[in-house]
Amino acid sequence: MKTLQANAGVLTNLEVLEFLRARGATSDPMGCLGAVAPSECKVFDYLVNTPACNQTRGAIDEFLKRCEKFKLAKAEKFNIINLRPSNQALIDPIIEYCEKRLTKDEARGIDEVQELVDSVLEVLPPPPAKPDEEMQDLEEPPTAKPMEEN
Structure with missing residues (x-):
């Protein structure tokens, strides 16, 4: 991807995510060494947890x-x-x-x-499920335990 004109318009989060992927950004901290700035990796980490990752x-x-x-x-x-x-x-x-x-x-x-x-x-596709939500779906609901008398 080549930038033809800087600040030419607004981008959707999907377009930013695609741009960062093309530059080599990943969620792996070791994968962000080199051509990708640490701030770009942080933006990438944020965007992969938003609806943009499924759009x-x-x-x-x-x-x-x-x-x-x-x-x-x-x-x-x-x-x-x-x-x-x-x-x-x-x-x-x-x-x-x-x-x-x-x-x-x-x-x-x-x-x-x-x-x-x-x-x-x-x-528009739904946002990704949060890890907490996925774990709650897998776990059984807590059961009430009787109180012990002292």
Whole structure:
């Protein structure tokens, strides 16, 4: 990958992750010696634990097509892609004047915020499972032990 113009635009987390992978960044501390700066490895470590690690360019393109009708700013679209909000409460702080810009008409059955959330959930892949969550799924639920009398 070659940078044609520095600071030419905003990147999604997926694009940053792809760039760092191309430079040789890894989660292995010993693998980050050489051409990759330690700060780049730290950014890589952060991004592999975000929704960006499961995203594809195709999914992002599909999401951008679906959200054209909402007339969102480019920064709002990128924030939604990077953060992958999964409910209406998480969309609201991303979109400026959300309640004014996105229609909610219960009489006609229109809720654009929920429609946007549904598009996010359908098109953008979920973030990776956290190690704690994986371990909880494997463990049996704790059982209550009777209290001993002294």
